[in-house]
Amino acid sequence: MIIPTPRLRRPALKLMLRYPLVAGTLAALLAVIVLLLSGQPVVAQVSASIYALAVAAYLAVGMARRLMGGQWGIDILAVTAIVSTVLVGEFIASMIIVLMMAGGTALEDYAAGRAKKELTSLLERVPQTAHRERGGSSAAGTDTGGTGTAGPSAAGTDTAGTANTAGSTDGQHEDVAATDVGIGDILLVRPGEVVPLDGILLSDSGTFDESSLTGESLPVERAAGEPLMSGSLNGEAAVRMQVTARMEDSQYSRIVALVKEASESKAPMVRLADRYAIPFTALAYTLGAAGWIISGDPARFAEVLVVATPCPLLIAAPVAFLGGMSRAARSGVIVKYAGVLEQLSRIKTAAFDKTGTLTYGRPALVGVRTSGAFTEDEVLGLAASAEQYSSHVLAASVMDAARTRGLVFEPATEATEFATHGVRARFDGRDVVVGKPNFVAESAAGVVEAELASGELAIYVGVAGKFAGALVMSDPIRGEARRTLAELRELGVTQTVMLTGDALATAEHIAAEAGLTDVRAECLPPDKVEAVRSLPLRPVMMVGDGVNDAPVLAVADVGIAMGARGSTAAGESADVVIILDDLSKAATAVRIGQRTVRVALQSIWIGIALSVALMVAAAAGYVPAIAGALSQELVDLATILNALRALSAGKDTAGTGAGRKGAGRKGAGRKGAGRKGSGARGAGVGGPGLPAAGRATGAVAGSRLPRSAEQS
Template sequence: MGSVVSVLRRHPAVVLALVVLAAVLALMVAGQGVVAQWLGTGFVVLVVLRTSVDMVRDVLRGHYGLDILAVVAMVATVAVGEHVAALIVVVMLTGGEALEEYAATRARAELTSLLARAPQVAHLVLGGSERQDGEPSVRDVPVEEVERGDLLLVRPGEVAPVDGELVGEEGTFDESSLTGESLPVTRGPGERVLSGAVNGHRAVTVRAVAVAADSQYQQILRLVESAEDAKAPTVRVADRFAVPFTVVSLLIAGVAWWASGDPVRFAEVLVLATPCPLLIAAPVAFLGGTSSAARSGIVVKGGATLEALARARSVAFDKTGTLSVGRPTLARVDAAPGFEADEVLRLAASAEQFSSHVLADGIMRAARDRGLRLGEGSGGQEHATHGVAATVEGRQVVVGKLAFVRETDPTAYPSGLGPGQTSVSVAVGGRFAGNLVLVDPLRPNAAATVGVLRGLGMQEVALLTGDQLATARSLGQEAGVDRIEAALLPEDKVRIVGQMAHRPVIMVGDGVNDAPVLAAADVGIAMGARGSTAASEAADVVITRDDIGKVVQAVDIGRHTYRVALRAIWLGVALSLGLMVVAALGYIPAVAGALTQELVDLAAILYALLALRPGTRHPEVLESAATDHPVAVGT
């Protein structure tokens, strides 16, 4: 109810039109017909003038929409004294716009309740004081007021508000808000904690090394905002009918006037040409579609997104956490001659203590699971997107991509990889020591999802990932995608999606690193159950269950809704045209025409409500019942 009131507050024209209509009807009942006509006519003229300004601006931009038909209908009905019919057109015009916004507002409200995770407040540690519970005394301040060097308390389950360095004991952090990965990472004293990372089960203290505006989280959000601003506007489905319907209506009315010689006949036809079915049927259908999607764990941000889903002809997927399960584990160690597998793993894990990469935790966890003691390292340095180098027990250890390790030993060679596997190369003391092979398997229903999407008309299915080509190729081939692009940065994904030929393009991903391309795509779908707030805010659709098969359901709901909207519009147009022909022959007076037109509106609206029904069910893409339940966001 609150969202309805909020929308009406932003659209006072709807309330004003209803008040004027009620006042006109009351005056007519009271026998004050002249006053009622002056009031109604004056109000409609004001609306016509305001709408005409917007219409001219749209026409100058090359956009011809419903405003043309609405202005013609209002002018024609006022010209023949049918001020009540004109007021009804005003109510439908303003009400249709408000209803569309209500659908978008409702979807965003549901999304906000699930994903409101962006850090807004920081706990500033006050010097020299401690509470009785052992926790330092703090003062809450807006995150924008944090300065470099400030000590901040991050409580269990909270999001790090700015980039900082860990002070005191080590802590465990979920960096899914930055990488889209669900594996937690352990940070020691002096190590970097990025904004957007979620603290584990123990309160920690960090020293701010950047203000909010310069932190990792905000930098990516700015890239999302710029990509969002570059998005082309979507034309409403009803707008495509406006000009032809207007032309046909004027033609029928003109022929009726010419054939009968009576100008009233012209008005009688145009009373039945009011664009109410166009104005209201599509918003009602799209509202039904967003409601149907929400019940299925799919949050859709507005009717334009449903229309784009219905017309989509390409889809691109991120790999880790989207097509794959997103939980890399060690499969084997391929040690080079002269090295023992456990020693290679132990030294690599020791060096990975200095890395923030998602694979580092899997390597360290594997070493601990084997009972290996990690060595103390020094001089650790992470080379972004390449790997890490550190001195461990007096030996230089280099861990990372094969090309990075080859800079130390050109004889380093790759390991054979199976589906879903990736490798991390290791050099010890200047010599190639072997490869650690990790596996992140394909989701059980990923291949079925790709197959069904192709059957639904997707002309291109792509895999876009920052991972190495060999891993991407094996997993992409297993999933059945057409195009595989690997070793990509976020800006590379934005560029590739922008260049895809078959449009509209759907992009599916998770994590802040996917947020820019989700915003730039025609339809961005975020896997919100384990993904990041930034990705979900940037996306047009958020899937709140950890199930890639929901992508198929989102497309199907979009197509079902779009079909219902089109049929509702065609129903209204067909009935209106038929009645216009009857009116052209002189059988429907203006007042009766206005009342009859409302029955046409009702028929179109009732048909549009069919969008509330679920679309086609595709059992082949559904995961088991155990994985089809809602997952708590941010876990």
């Protein structure tokens, strides 16, 4: 019978290969013990001494390299302790010192490796292929299609013009590498695909999610001839575009390059314990020399150094930081490197992106403005019933709001969507029109544009030829935002800053609501980087979620990515990833960092205090070398037990409640929330509604099934 190899052996083998010094020292110590039990003490001493001196030589080489690089560590004390114990014949003590050194180094490495998760590649989101039109030219972009039916054959397009354009080129496209696309090439971007390169739109219109690039939650509508940015996500209509920049010069590629540059410029962390290396080493040598001089016995020097081995310093900080990282992981916060916790403990400035970070990143209904005898539920219910036949990105928000109120959608006898303008549907003989004010005004009398606050847009509703009211939408601030900022202030964060691509009015409105101390609006990714670099109170923590936040997350002292719905680039650039859609976890990370460092310092000082007491006793001749090595193990045990307190929350709370969960796609967008089209079919963003981009006359109409039918 074949006995399968236990799976447990594989992890053990991996650990042995990863930490060969620990495995070798354990094997050597076991061999020495076997030799002693076999009655061969001389062979045991020679073997142990050779092994210990070899390890000391290895450590000395690394120590010399660090000294030449200007880094002073505590390894010099361990090397001296190993050599001195070998010279005075305390070979067992030398082996124990080697084991403690190897174990401490391995534990520190394991602590960092456990927290650093293998995230997806930074370039994962970069488009690799493009659908190039054979023989395409800019003239091809003049096709406007005409009236038609948008159905399954149109691949989910919401305009017949786009449907005809896409259909006429079926079988006339070739998939090529994005790097092979040249300026002037015509590309097809299918529904839900990422725009591969910068260009201009050739189709009549298109809706794009630029959230991963610019930080504005509201969808952006583009008309023919308007620019498209690589990295933006196409909506539900296939579109054609003409390339204006090669891959290396496109927007997304520039952001990726900026992330790499910022990442490479970040200085590495120095071990916390090394700060105590020089005074502790000097004290150990002084006490050892004093014991040797006073007693005249060189063994006293070795005995002092045995109990002075820096294992409490080597082990205390890594164990505490490992505990802190484990504690953070249980709270939904992944800290990539142990040193990040030390930076978190000293944060003085916290900077935040707006959309998807301080806000939920999805437009939500904030009010229903009624007209005449119509009630709020009636206006919302009819609007949602019509929107179920629309492919527009705001339709889902309207339908969600109706479901929240328990409203039932009515089936339409007929429904037609007019691209970029709105939708018209008939219910029990009544025509319902939903969309932009000019579009609704063509079918309903008395349309009055709503007064909007910063960051709001309006969707207008007409019923049976009369203006029924308007639905006011906004990307609301997170429920936990104000609480999170208050908690950060309690933790010693004195400055809070918003960095956003939004218009100033919108940014100031959210900042006032959240309680931020500073606002930097209309920022592109390079502007955010310079803003963080110029902040005077350090260290600076930056919290963001989009690709546009990736460069600033990389350049900040601590970058925190909202990873639940955030972008790949943001997660890769950040030092901390929040895996829950909860902003309060940023304060949790700071709180855990402070507790972790506090516990680590307590453990270090406990180890130093006990070691100093043992050194004094050893200098006086009360602690032999082997007894000192074993006593040092007790010191290590006390240090480790105290350091493990970092696993618990202690008297500190681990953060506030999760707050409301984000219920939709992450947000983002374009600088200037009031720009044309940023309100999609609404009246605009940030003030009174902008005029609709043309009237409904000549708009391309498409009959659609309700969303419930399409999804089924």
